[in-house]
Amino acid sequence: MRDGLLLRAVKRVTRWRFQADLTMHRALRRARGDRPYLLGGECRRCARCCEAPAIQAGRAVWYLPTLRRAFLWWHRRVNGFELMNRDPQARVFVFRCTHFDHATRTCDSYDSRPGMCRDYPRNLLAQPNPEMLPGCGYRPVAPNSAAFLRALQSASVSGDTLARLKRDLHLEK
Ligand code: SF4
Numbered sequence: 001m002r003d004g005l006l007l008r009a010v011k012r013v014t015r016w017r018f019q020a021d022l023t024m025h026r027a028l029r030r031a032r033g034d035r036p037y038l039l040g041g042e043c044r045r046c047a048r049c050c051e052a053p054a055i056q057a058g059r060a061v062w063y064l065p066t067l068r069r070a071f072l073w074w075h076r077r078v079n080g081f082e083l084m085n086r087d088p089q090a091r092v093f094v095f096r097c098t099h100f101d102h103a104t105r106t107c108d109s110y111d112s113r114p115g116m117c118r119d120y121p122r123n124l125l126a127q128p129n130p131e132m133l134p135g136c137g138y139r140p141v142a143p144n145s146a147a148f149l150r151a152l153q154s155a156s157v158s159g160d161t162l163a164r165l166k167r168d169l170h171l172e173k
């Protein structure tokens with residue numbers, strides 16, 4: 001069901017907080033010398049990322065029942081995320097989004113969608129080997145891809161080998 005005025009206001013404030021946390025977290029990682037993948041490609045509007053939104057929980061939320069209940073209540077009540085599954089090894093909750101219309105593949109509250117929906121798939125870029133959803137138009141690009149490509153060209157790597165290395169090492173922009 002489409003978000004009403006109150007929910008839109010609550011979600012806007014939550015989004016500011018989410019964005020501020022994210023900006024600080026990523027700035028700290030950059031200051032530590034982390035060089036995550038860059039984001040290449042573009043969104044194809046396939047809506048695969050709306051089919052089963054997933055959130056990795058911190059240890060406290062995962063193991064403490066009161067915190068876990070509050071976390072799940074919040075996502076159900078505010079974001080419209082219904083818990084469908086859990087992956088205990090990765091501490092990931094998998095949801096069904098009640099805003100997603102599977103027939104039209106659209107979001108009924110796109111303007112007030114949560115920060116995590118706006119950020120996807122940037123959240124994957126800090127992983128050692130990011131994997132986008134099948135069919136996603138985005139792709140990870142290695143931060144040193146230009147230097148790598150120059151090195152491969154000067155080593156006269158070409159044809160299938162070059163294509164495979166470009167794919168496996170995420171060198172395609
Ligand atoms: S809130 Fe909208 S954008 Fe986010 S998962 Fe649900 S349908 Fe997709």
Ligand code: SF4
Binds near residue numbers: 042043120136
């Ligand atoms: S899965 Fe990728 S291409 Fe498809 S809507 Fe989501 S971000 Fe866009």
